[in-house]
Amino acid sequence: LAQAEKMELDLDIPSSLVQSDGHLRRSNSAPMINGLSDNSQVFQREVLRSRRNSTTVVNRPNMVVPSSPIRVPSTRLHQIKQEEGVDVMNRETAHEREVQAAMQMSQSWEESLSLSDNDLEKSASSSPKRIDFVPVSPAPSPTRGIGKKQCFSPSLQILVSSNGLTPSPIPSPTRRFSRRSQSPINCIRASILGPIKRKGEMETESQPKRLFQGTTTMLSSDVSNLSDLSSCHSPDLLDGSLSSVSSSTGSPGKMEGVSPSSSNSPFASLQDLSPK
Amino acid sequence: ISGAVQGAGGDMQWCLSQAKGSLDDDVTEADIISTLEFNHTGELLATGDKGGRIVIFQQEIENKRQPQYRSEYNVYSTFQSHEPEFDYLKSLEIEEKINKIRWIPQKNAAHFLLSTNDKTIKLWKISERDKRPEGYNLKEEDGRYRDPSTVTSLRVPVFRPMDLMVEASPRKVFANAHTYHINSVSVNSDNETYLSADDLRINLWHLEITDRSFNIVDIKPANMEELTEVITAAEFHPHQCNTFVYSSSKGTIRMCDMRASALCDKHSKMFEEPEDPSNRSFFSEIISSISDVKFSHSGRYMMTRDYLSVKIWDLNMESKPVETYQVHEYLRSKLCSLYENDCIFDKFECCWNGNDSMVMTGSYNNFFRMFDRDHRWDVTLEASRENSKPFQVIKPRKVCAGGKRKKDEISVDSLDFNKKILHTAWHPQDSIIVVATTNNLYIFQDKMN
Numbered sequence: 001l002a003q004a005e006k007m008e009l010d011l012d013i014p015s016s017l018v019q020s021d022g023h024l025r026r027s028n029s030a031p032m033i034n035g036l037s038d039n040s041q042v043f044q045r046e047v048l049r050s051r052r053n054s055t056t057v058v059n060r061p062n063m064v065v066p067s068s069p070i071r072v073p074s075t076r077l078h079q080i081k082q083e084e085g086v087d088v089m090n091r092e093t094a095h096e097r098e099v100q101a102a103m104q105m106s107q108s109w110e111e112s113l114s115l116s117d118n119d120l121e122k123s124a125s126s127s128p129k130r131i132d133f134v135p136v137s138p139a140p141s142p143t144r145g146i147g148k149k150q151c152f153s154p155s156l157q158i159l160v161s162s163n164g165l166t167p168s169p170i171p172s173p174t175r176r177f178s179r180r181s182q183s184p185i186n187c188i189r190a191s192i193l194g195p196i197k198r199k200g201e202m203e204t205e206s207q208p209k210r211l212f213q214g215t216t217t218m219l220s221s222d223v224s225n226l227s228d229l230s231s232c233h234s235p236d237l238l239d240g241s242l243s244s245v246s247s248s249t250g251s252p253g254k255m256e257g258v259s260p261s262s263s264n265s266p267f268a269s270l271q272d273l274s275p276k
Numbered sequence: 277i278s279g280a281v282q283g284a285g286g287d288m289q290w291c292l293s294q295a296k297g298s299l300d301d302d303v304t305e306a307d308i309i310s311t312l313e314f315n316h317t318g319e320l321l322a323t324g325d326k327g328g329r330i331v332i333f334q335q336e337i338e339n340k341r342q343p344q345y346r347s348e349y350n351v352y353s354t355f356q357s358h359e360p361e362f363d364y365l366k367s368l369e370i371e372e373k374i375n376k377i378r379w380i381p382q383k384n385a386a387h388f389l390l391s392t393n394d395k396t397i398k399l400w401k402i403s404e405r406d407k408r409p410e411g412y413n414l415k416e417e418d419g420r421y422r423d424p425s426t427v428t429s430l431r432v433p434v435f436r437p438m439d440l441m442v443e444a445s446p447r448k449v450f451a452n453a454h455t456y457h458i459n460s461v462s463v464n465s466d467n468e469t470y471l472s473a474d475d476l477r478i479n480l481w482h483l484e485i486t487d488r489s490f491n492i493v494d495i496k497p498a499n500m501e502e503l504t505e506v507i508t509a510a511e512f513h514p515h516q517c518n519t520f521v522y523s524s525s526k527g528t529i530r531m532c533d534m535r536a537s538a539l540c541d542k543h544s545k546m547f548e549e550p551e552d553p554s555n556r557s558f559f560s561e562i563i564s565s566i567s568d569v570k571f572s573h574s575g576r577y578m579m580t581r582d583y584l585s586v587k588i589w590d591l592n593m594e595s596k597p598v599e600t601y602q603v604h605e606y607l608r609s610k611l612c613s614l615y616e617n618d619c620i621f622d623k624f625e626c627c628w629n630g631n632d633s634m635v636m637t638g639s640y641n642n643f644f645r646m647f648d649r650d651h652r653w654d655v656t657l658e659a660s661r662e663n664s665k666p667f668q669v670i671k672p673r674k675v676c677a678g679g680k681r682k683k684d685e686i687s688v689d690s691l692d693f694n695k696k697i698l699h700t701a702w703h704p705q706d707s708i709i710v711v712a713t714t715n716n717l718y719i720f721q722d723k724m725n
Contacts, residue, residue, distance in 0.1 A: 148357035
């Protein structure tokens with residue numbers, strides 16, 4: 001009966017947090033480390049785990065003891081009181097300590113998980129002893145961005161420059177989120193295929209997820225527009241092949257050489273299931 | 277299956293129209309949708325995500341004259357609204373996550389919207405360009421300058437049609453007015469002003485003026501130890517430009533009249549339901565925290581969402597709500613576990629349909645709930661790719677709270693609490709709803725449209 005009532009929370013709970021009787025142990029203050037498989041910079045937001053849901057929990061290592069039964073509630077009220085109550089110097093010191101601890105942890109993770117042959121190069125560039133407090137991004141003036149247009153072409157489904165020329169699709173290296181999706185150009189027809197797993201073909205552990213595959217690969221059928229809706233309703237669609245839709249629209253050769261798009265692009269076109 | 281087929285809500289048959297998003301179960305954090313908003317006609321649907329990006333979908337309707345027309349939403353514009361920033365003074369990161377998007381009622385061909393992260397509100401202009409000048413004398417078509425010596429004749433440039441291009445440009449940036457995290461923006465019915473609310477303060481802005489704003493509510497006590505609640509949401513009345521409400525983490529809603537005084541710390545009405553003593557627990561205050569407040573289109577009612585229920589309030593009655601709908605009462609006995617995994621702090625939103633006859637809100641396991649106010653009918657539906665085929669009416673779901681589980685029911689313990697629907701939107705005129713799961717957007721249409 002106890003088993004039936006136990007709630008399956010389906011979370012990534014490390015086994016160390018589950019006691020032998022199946023109940024969850026209270027979590028400690030260590031940030032959960034994820035997102036380390038790519039080569040993005042060490043200083044990652046996920047590592048800091050400074051925000052969860054829409055409230056912020058700031059667990060300061062010097063204030064929260066892992067085995068303490070008292071847990072700081074994740075409410076804005078408590079967080080504001082915490083932030084205002086502690087004087088700035090202490091807060092900065094605590095924050096730096098937290099960041100440093102997080103960096104060290106992520107360093108040790110990276111080093112043990114790294115598949116790179118070039119360990120020497122890696123350890124030279126990311127020494128755990130350094131305490132560089134590198135901000136995630138420069139704090140720009142609030143007036144930055146005024147007047148800078150961003151242009152999007154609904155027909156091409158990509159960002160274009162305002163004079164109409166297509167820019168290089170490579171994102172700026174200073175962007176913090178190194179993984180990013182394309183615009184949601186494709187809709188997934190519901191008939192589809194529940195269990196299409198596209199992960200397998202694209203991911204290798206050493207390769208970071210690259211979402212900007214370049215403009216041409218993403219076009220697929222989404223040049224299809226309303227006039228094609230009638231063909232979308234055809235039973236052909238039900239086996240989930242978007243490529244059949246596009247060929248029926250006669251879209252000019254854009255499907256040639258298109259890799260069934262990156263599994264890493266949300267809103268990407270579906271895997272081509274048509275028999276080869 | 278709850279809801280015998282009677283009345284308007286019972287007649288509705290929802291079909292999955294579109295599903296947008298990655299098929300991957302691996303969620304890219306930047307793509308997690310954080311806000312969802314139709315514009316006033318429903319033609320445009322804006323989504324904001326954790327990566328600071330805004331994607332606007334445009335409705336395209338086929339067979340408009342036929343009774344059963346289908347409409348589809350396709351990407352119209354996508355742009356980066358906010359970037360991550362760093363507050364050096366406080367050593368704190370400022371997330372670029374878009375907390376709210378609100379459309380300005382349309383006055384000309386361009387569309388305007390307000391988008392905000394924790395600290396900065398931006399006014400964006402979205403305009404179309406479908407013509408371009410061609411035939412310059414001194415420039416080639418690709419923009420390169422021609423050698424003037426090769427110019428032998430003159431011509432007048434003309435406008436030629438081009439592929440539609442949608443431009444998004446930031447017209448105003450309203451910054452540095454909030455010490456705490458902005459949770460709401462709301463455009464006033466006067467179309468000139470808007471409010472922005474953070475945890476402790478509400479500011480009034482003029483849409484044209486960025487270098488100052490008026491503070492109209494300030495609940496910060498002189499001694500922070502005395503702080504007992506924070507502001508969770510705020511909204512202007514849809515018709516009365518002097519009236520706005522704000523909700524608190526203690527389950528109260530205060531209505532303020534800006535004509536009464538410049539600083540509206542003193543409310544004109546306070547809506548609060550006395551607590552049911554039989555339900556009192558350690559978590560009572562936490563679950564009473566209001567995560568969303570929305571006026572009805574008519575302006576007569578407002579709806580609030582707390583952790584377990586949706587309440588409809590008559591603006592003329594402060595003592596208790598006129599209607600209360602249980603979203604997932606079966607979670608009341610699980611509050612301890614939900615506190616452990618932080619789910620108890622999830623902020624669900626709610627929305628009205630176009631004629632205020634129905635309301636909708638999200639739940640866990642990718643379930644969402646609809647309540648028909650007129651016919652006392654409610655339904656639980658699921659946003660799922662596996663269980664939905666196009667044109668097939670989606671089946672209602674039922675959660676078994678305890679005891680013997682019937683065949684199609686799902687037990688509380690099997691619910692996936694990682695799959696939460698926090699954001700939903702209802703088309704202001706048509707029977708189209710949009711539901712955001714963690715990494716997907718689902719658009720449902722009523723078959724009997």
